[in-house]
Amino acid sequence: MTTHTALIVDDEPDIRDLLEITLTRMGIKTLTAPDLTSALKLLESHNPQLCLTDMNLPDGNGIELVQWIQQHRPATPVAVITAYGNMDTAIESLKAGAFDFVSKPVELNRLRELVNSALKLAQPESQEESATDEPGLLLGNSVQIKKLRNQTRKLARSQAPVFINGESGSGKELVARMIHLQGPRRDGPFIAVNCGAIPSELMESEFFGHKKGSFTGAVDNKEGLFRSADGGTLFLDEVADLPLAMQVKLLRAIQEKAVRPVGDTKEIPVDIRLLSATHKNLAELVQGGGFRQDLFYRINVIELAVPPLRDRKDDIELLANHILERIAREYECDPAVLNADAVERLKEHDFPGNVRELENILERAFTLCDADRISAADLHMGNGMASGGSEVASGAAISDACPTLVPEGDIDLEGYLESIERQAIEKALEATRWNKTAAAKKLGISFRALRYRLKKLGME
Known part of the structure; x- marks a missing residue:
């Protein structure tokens, strides 16, 4: 088991003793220094996993130590001990790069929480990188x-x-x-x-x-x-x-x-x-x-x-492919691929809605495209007639399949439309003996769009 080492810097012997006893009981080795000069000498010959420093030192202040460690030992977290209620000093230390702060008189429970959090940072670099590579919309080059x-x-x-x-x-x-x-x-x-x-x-x-x-x-x-x-x-x-x-x-x-x-x-x-x-x-x-x-x-x-999407257009293709892969997994469909003209069309767009708008465009295109390929026409960007036409055609097919639903009185519009869609799909599936390809054709939508709707409505 690895034993951690902490450097304690404070000109008051009583505070140093309190901190040293507390950390020793936590199984942490300690180095102590009464001033900035002594602390810097210890840092040159040792590599502690944590530093606790008072803000006011006889030959300087804790901010100077924070800045030195930021420059020479950036992997070492530093916590600053401040006077009670002095939030301005605490904020100054955080801006300088301090990990956290604790106020005098030191509350031991708070100190132990701080120390345990700081020591979690003393882990192998490879573990940190695994979190960094978490799939998400921070993708890009x-x-x-x-x-x-x-x-x-x-x-x-x-x-x-x-x-x-x-x-x-x-x-x-x-x-x-x-x-x-x-x-x-x-x-x-x-x-x-x-x-x-x-x-x-x-x-x-x-x-x-x-x-x-x-x-x-x-x-x-x-x-x-x-x-x-x-x-x-x-x-x-x-x-x-x-x-x-x-x-x-x-x-x-x-x-x-x-x-x-x-x-x-x-x-x-x-x-x-x-x-x-x-x-x-x-x-x-x-x-x-x-x-x-x-x-x-x-x-x-x-x-x-956080930069807007229009300022990093070189990332759009990578982001779009990642989003399409995620959509395919969610709806258990084969993945779709962007044609070159679709990529260019996306790069020409300013995306006032940023990544969320890109997601919406691709989710709609994913359900409407044929043969697992998305063309610029499938994106329906900047062409209200094209987009509206698809929706109207689909809506017409659904209303033909289920023509008798008429709302009465106050209604939950979203729930009402879902109920129409659900009944239309059920009717088409029953008419085709649950042949999804034939049901999709009867509804006037693609097989992919039917799979998407079945998943979305929880009808699988």
């Missing part, structure tokens, strides 16, 4: 995507809050997930929430949980998103949509690292990595009073920009 992959790998080693900025559909949640997968919290939960999708009156309960009977409808205890993410990562998508009242409560939870469920009188500690994102300009919202400056300051410790 463009300069922009290579830079983004490098940034996510680096940010995964920190516990600093990251604000991910990018257009809708550009893959912000995927970037957040990649940061989680490559970091020390990879074995913990990854909880993603769209802040704009939660009704304002339910927000506090959704985030922080509630006690049974705390309000009408609270029939059970609920732990909430923060506690669900304990030990892992909480990703707040579209954080700009949070109402001001909720922003205040979110700020407190971040600062105190604790939440108070609705109806409860005590706070519950939580250990999360916070990632957030929006397609809106948060800085402008702060200027206009729509977003709190202090919250912006806390969540925007490090900003990461």
